[in-house]
Amino acid sequence: MLKKDKEWVLNIFQFKKPFPIATINAIGRHKITDPQYYWDNMNRSKDGTYCLFQYTINGHGEIKIDGKTYKIGKNEAFFVKIPGKHVYYLPENASSWEVLYVEFSIEVEDFRKQITENAASDILKFTPDSKFVSLLWETFYAATSREIHDIFQCSRYTYNLIFELLNGYNKVEKKKNSLVTENIKKYIKKNYAKPLSIEDISNYTSLSKFHLTRKFKAETGISPGQYLIKTRLKNATSLLLNSNMTIEEISEKVGFSCGNYFAKAFRHKFKISPTKYRNYYKNFYKLNVLSNE
Incomplete structure (x- = not known):
């Protein structure tokens, strides 16, 4: 000293x-x-x-x-x-x-x-x-x-x-961790369309990147980054079926940096391209509507 x-x-x-x-x-x-x-x-x-x-x-x-x-x-x-x-x-x-x-x-x-x-x-x-x-x-x-x-x-x-x-x-531990995890989820759902990073989430929670990632994954089974991609893809599927936006426009709308990255993440998750997903499920939806009329 x-x-x-x-x-x-x-x-x-x-x-x-x-x-x-x-x-x-x-x-x-x-x-x-x-x-x-x-x-x-x-x-x-x-x-x-x-x-x-x-x-x-x-x-x-x-x-x-x-x-x-x-x-x-x-x-x-x-x-x-x-x-x-x-x-x-x-x-x-x-x-x-x-x-x-x-x-x-x-x-x-x-x-x-x-x-x-x-x-x-x-x-x-x-x-x-x-x-x-x-x-x-x-x-x-x-x-x-x-x-x-x-x-x-x-x-x-x-x-x-x-x-x-x-x-x-x-x-x-349980109360605090559950509150932290729920706050992270809410923050991601509110801001997924922005160029969100793990640093942004760290600043929001006042936790280090290491701690927030480890705690979030322990409770949800996935990392905050994976949850962000999951949230973006979920919103992308809705836009694919309920809008006439292009793939590039949807990619930008849900927060992906480019269409290629969006397509790669989508294919990894659903084992099908965004375009094929849209064509298949839109036609499937139309057939269902017609058969129920």
């Missing part, structure tokens, strides 16, 4: 592991005031491989994950693997950022991925009176009071924190 940073309380544990076991490597409280505070986590391989959880007590900071910038305000946290493709820092519009952070051993990585997946977000949100936040402070005070004497005590505190995170986010 930088020398100008204030109120830096750090506790490092160096217990020998008799076997692979999840532990806390370090825990600390840190008030950041230096505008040069900046961590590029791709360049931290010399620090080893571990998982960093950083909770905001006061003020705010920022983190960039997969090129997307997130503000981390009071009672919010990030949970990342280091090294990794992310940076965090004190932004220009912040005078200070007070945090409580935990460096977990790499054995918690699978848990970390599950927690962030359940949260459907790169930023975790808490209430100040939540059980997890209480456990976090309890662990910090146990460390500063030198009450953690061996690796097994250290591991117990580790699993208490991790399991409480899992428990908290499992409770909201």
Whole structure:
């Protein structure tokens, strides 16, 4: 850390592991005031491989994950693997950022991925009176009071924190994910005719491309991009049967960049060209109408 940073309380544990076991490597409280505070986590391989959880007590900071910038305000946290493709820092519009952070051993990585997946977000949100936040402070005070004497005590505190995170986010997973997925569907149905991209959907949901794609596919069985094509093709079939628009006009109307791409996607989905689909089903419809008169 930088020398100008204030109120830096750090506790490092160096217990020998008799076997692979999840532990806390370090825990600390840190008030950041230096505008040069900046961590590029791709360049931290010399620090080893571990998982960093950083909770905001006061003020705010920022983190960039997969090129997307997130503000981390009071009672919010990030949970990342280091090294990794992310940076965090004190932004220009912040005078200070007070945090409580935990460096977990790499054995918690699978848990970390599950927690962030359940949260459907790169930023975790808490209430100040939540059980997890209480456990976090309890662990910090146990460390500063030198009450953690061996690796097994250290591991117990580790699993208490991790399991409480899992428990908290499992409770909201279905409701939150269903809401996120339904909002994505509504957004696509409303905007399918526009040159929509995964970046547009990411900006709309405030989720990273990775998380929104994984969560959407887990619930629907297809990616947001596939759902977009499905929606466009569904509307295209209606226009083919109920309008005199050309194939090129229909292609443009439903959001495809060109007629060739539309025809290729249509043939892949229905195993028939748009023109043959129109001729076959229009004639079929006419025969049905005549036979029922």
